[in-house]
Amino acid sequence: MFHKTKTALAAFAATTAMTSAAFAGDLVINFDDLNPAPKAAFEAAVEAFKAENPDINVTVNINDREAHKTAIRNFLTADAPDVTSWYPGNRMAPFTDAGLFQGVDDVWDDNGLRDTFAAIEPTMTRDGVTYGVPYSYYQWGIYYRKDLFDKLGLEEPQTWDELLAACAPMKENGVTPFTIGTKFLWTAAGVFDYINLRTNGYEVHNALTAGEIKYTDPRIVNTFKNWETLINDCGFVDNHASMSWQDALAPFANGDAGMYVMGNFAVSGMKDAGLTEEQIDYFQFPQIDASIPRAEEAPADAFFIPTNAKNPEDAKKFLAFIARADIQGPWNDAIGQLPPNSEATIGESKFLKEGMETLSTAAGLAQFYDRDAPAAMAKAGMEGFQKFMLDTSTMMEVLEELDRVQAEVYK
Amino acid sequence: MATTDANAPTKASWIQKNKLSIAPWFFLIPALCFFAVYVVIPIFESLYLSLFEWNGLYRADGTSTAEFVGFENYQKLWTDPKFWVSLKNNVLWLFLFMLAVPVGLFIALFLNQTVPGMRFYKSMFFFPFVISQVVVGLIFGWFYNPDFGVVGSIYKALYCEEVTNLLGNLTTRCDGSPPDILSSAEYATYGIIAAGLWPQIAYCMILYLTGLNNVAVDQIEAARLDGAKGWKMLWYVVVPQLKPATFIAVVVTVIGALRSFDMIAIMTQGGPFGSTNVLSYYMFETAISEYGERYGYGSAIATVLFAIMLVFISYFLYRMYQDEKGGR
Structure with missing residues (x-):
């Protein structure tokens, strides 16, 4: 047959x-x-x-x-x-x-x-x-509206606290700190990967995508807690689940959102949306734990x-x-x-x-969650990330479900 | 010469003797071949594949990488919440899609009158069934869009105001955020079913319109003389005469609900986080999408869907068989 x-x-x-x-x-x-x-x-x-x-x-x-x-x-x-x-x-x-x-x-x-x-x-x-x-290959990181940052007197944040602090003036002035479009799921994996790389480092990223540690592991829970902080203190655009990554450029181009966790390919999309090279800039995803060597996403x-x-x-x-x-x-x-x-x-x-x-x-280059993890795990994982982003109270439920999938995928 | 044979006693060959019984099979052969290759054999292949774990790849020497796992795929299905979500959505589709039958009937009754330009109105009502399901999905996707769709625009008109943002561009600021139907795990499935109902109602309507042409006028008149009108007339005189149309409408609606795929693929791709999956889409996602490549597991889902459909199809075939016997 x-x-x-x-x-x-x-x-x-x-x-x-x-x-x-x-x-x-x-x-x-x-x-x-x-x-x-x-x-x-x-x-x-x-x-x-x-x-x-x-x-x-x-x-x-x-x-x-x-x-x-x-x-x-x-x-x-x-x-x-x-x-x-x-x-x-x-x-x-x-x-x-x-x-x-x-x-x-x-x-x-x-x-x-x-x-x-x-x-x-x-x-x-x-x-x-x-x-x-x-x-x-190409780098990932945070792309931001430089003109907006200048207007608010903000500097490129180097650390997690600086990033969270920078969000407050944006929100006060009616700017949503982050734009994202999670309709096709993978964009959420970029955010997860970065918070995880900064919270736990390259080895944990590899161990997780290789199925060696569980999603309910305290280290991964910490990653999610940091993510929750980012969602609460900074926040992503509404309706991100109905937008593709290109759709999510619209609020960024209009000045309604200030930052975008993305790969370098997004720059040409931003320019197509009418932004000039002076209006946009790039900074590395900020450090969360100073003892963790900085690893990056580079598919x-x-x-x-x-x-x-x-x-x-x-x-x-x-x-x-x-x-x-x-x-x-x-x-x-x-x-x-x-x-x-x-x-x-x-x-x-x-x-x-x-x-x-x-x-x-x-210190290390990750390929991206959906290239480092097996396909079935990546799909379940990214759906979990989307679910969590829409409602952070589902955190443990999501992580337990991912443990179940993990047990099935890696045998 | 040819004429000499005519007088000779002819020995009828086997083919000539059995002409009448062979001819139908002869004409059926092409259809049977295609039916076997594209329907029957794949069904058995799929049943067989559901006992394997296979990522669809062959080794360099051409041997398959499939691994026999027995009924493990079915055991996994039992504990897979996404499977149960899909099954639940299939049941939702089945029940809500049934609305197409009565709604179609009422539109048909409404349109079954002689008014100038009625053909035009009828064709307008039939229009959604003519356009592709993909187009229907896209239209409804835009309709629900919270940024530029009808739903979003109405919300914005009611609860939002236009302001200039920090960079001097116009933007809207709202009380709360506009409803995002297709991104809400609770409402997305209903949103898609509503989109699916639109062409399905048109289909049922056209079935009833043709049925209404065959309603016996003398019975209607007799009923009217006996004082029947309104609902009683509809329920006791018209609807029983529409029974064949109702039967077909129910059959196509059940099958349409169970194989709902295109709307979901266009509108949500099963999202958000798998909450709008149905069995057919979940099967596609597991077996042949980019993040799938699990052919055995996908086949197991297909088998379950096939078993469910088999129940309905057997019942329909049985009914048709009974009707034909009764008709003779």
């Missing part, structure tokens, strides 16, 4: 013409971003690779991000490309556990990536094997080699090529993100500079 389904899937993959047959010297690459800037930057990198390796015949398939998430489950077995884009952390775990990605420790060792990619290496490694090479995008790749030799050449500082620098400059290679040059934008400063000095 499973075989029958498999042949059907294979036929499906073949008809959608994701990949073409390859022989020696042919390199097939599947990429997953059709947006103009990322697509152009990827294509520029491929052109540079072709120029250096004229004997390799490169074929590129670019698909939409969501379609890619579905297609990869079929093409890895049915008709594997030589290189495919995917995400590190727990998102790669189903594929590495099923043996669908091959380890590339030799690429890492031969090209000195263990040094230049030291910060991100743990999330690329599973059970002692390193998979794939990341080509881009990465990477390239992997499927086990069924027909031309793994050239695929490794490609991975080594895109790991180079002189490739990652211009690539990420073009898409407004940060190069994981610590030797690469970064773009001119003040957000990128601050982001680089933030990430290069971080």
Whole structure:
């Protein structure tokens, strides 16, 4: 029966013409971003690779991000490309556990990536094997309305108390401190991750997403208590459960909300909403406990080699090529993100500079709750966060339910 | 030559002898094939899959990663609060969706008169059934939106005032916050059912309108001579004659309620925190959505939904069979 389904899937993959047959010297690459800037930057990198390796015949398939998430489950077995884009952390775990990605420790060792990619290496490694090479990542943090802060005479808060103190004048003047849109859930996970990283640190984040500590653990309860304080003393916009993250930009752009816990990709959304670079700025999520080393969220995008790749030799050449500082620098400059290679040059934008400063000095880099935790746990967890944000009195109920899911997901 | 054979004694072949009994099967073959491939076999595949734990992946050598777990998926369902929430919502849908039948009947009675332009009014009432469910979901989603929807606008007109904020932009300041129906665990399901009722009422209405065309005029007149009018006329004379239409209306409404999926997918994606899930959407979410990939567990949910539907479908088929026997 499973075989029958498999042949059907294979036929499906073949008809959608994701990949073409390859022989020696042919390199097939599947990429997953059709947006103009990322697509152009990827294509520029491929052109540079072709120029250096004229004997390799490169074929590129670019698909939409969501379609890619579905297609990869079929093409890895049915008709594997030589290189495919995917995400590190727990998102790669189903594929590495099923043996669908091959380890590339030799690429890492031969090209000195263990040094230049030291910060991100743990999330690329599973059970002692390193998979794939990341080509881009970006920082998270608090984006705020600088003009609003100036008007109220506020400084960028460095500590939790300063943050809570900054909220009072905002509320007095009719400004909601935080905007957020939790309709699609993941935005709430960003807030949770940061409060948890600041309250308990990187190890607890990893232990929690690995299922090693319970949600009713006193440390996690403390995280939720801090979150409750943030909701009560600062507060998020009303109706956040019916807004997407883009919808939530509206009160921010109008000056009705002052801060937004977000990833750097939100900057272009803010500019599209009519804000100038002078009106917005970035600060690191404030420190809660001075004894906890500062860790950050930095979701990465990477390239992997499927086990069924027909031309793994050239695929490794490609991975080594895109790991180079002189490739990652211009690539990420073009898409407004940060190069994981610590030797690469970064773009001119003040957000990128601050982001680089933030990430290069971080004690640890988390991928994001829904990439570090298994899918079923992430879904339940994020629903729990939303429930808690709508009604903080459900805290223990939410945590107990998450314990139940956790016991089921991690066996 | 061809004519010589005509005089020879012909031996009828097996096919020729059984022509009459073979012909129907011959014509049924294409439909049966498609029905088997797309309906019957998947049902059994899904039943079988519900005994496995499987994330939908194959290993590099093509073997499946599925692991046999017996009835564990069903045991998990029993303790899964989200499953019970979904089941409860399915029951809510089933009961509230039944409102479509009487409401449809009354609209049909109301429209069943000869007024100039009646066809236009009828088609306007039928309109929600013609447009896609996705569009209905979007329209109601906007209708309920607390910021720019009808609900939000009315609230703002009553309880909010327009002020200039700190940065000199116009904004509204309200007493309390406008009702956010689709984000409230209590009301969201009712909001979606109301949206689903809109096209369903139109459907029931059209069924009754055609039924009303066949109501025997002589019986109505006879009843009128006997002094029947108003409710009694409706209940004892008209409604019994509409029985076939009522039967179909109930059947399509029950099935429509049980397979409600598109409205939920468009309006809330099962949220907030899973409180508007129904079995069909929960199954989709567990099996094939981005955070799902649990095919065995999803199949177990599908099996439960199938069992519930089977009860209704068997009853309907039984009724139809009885009616046909009685009709002969």
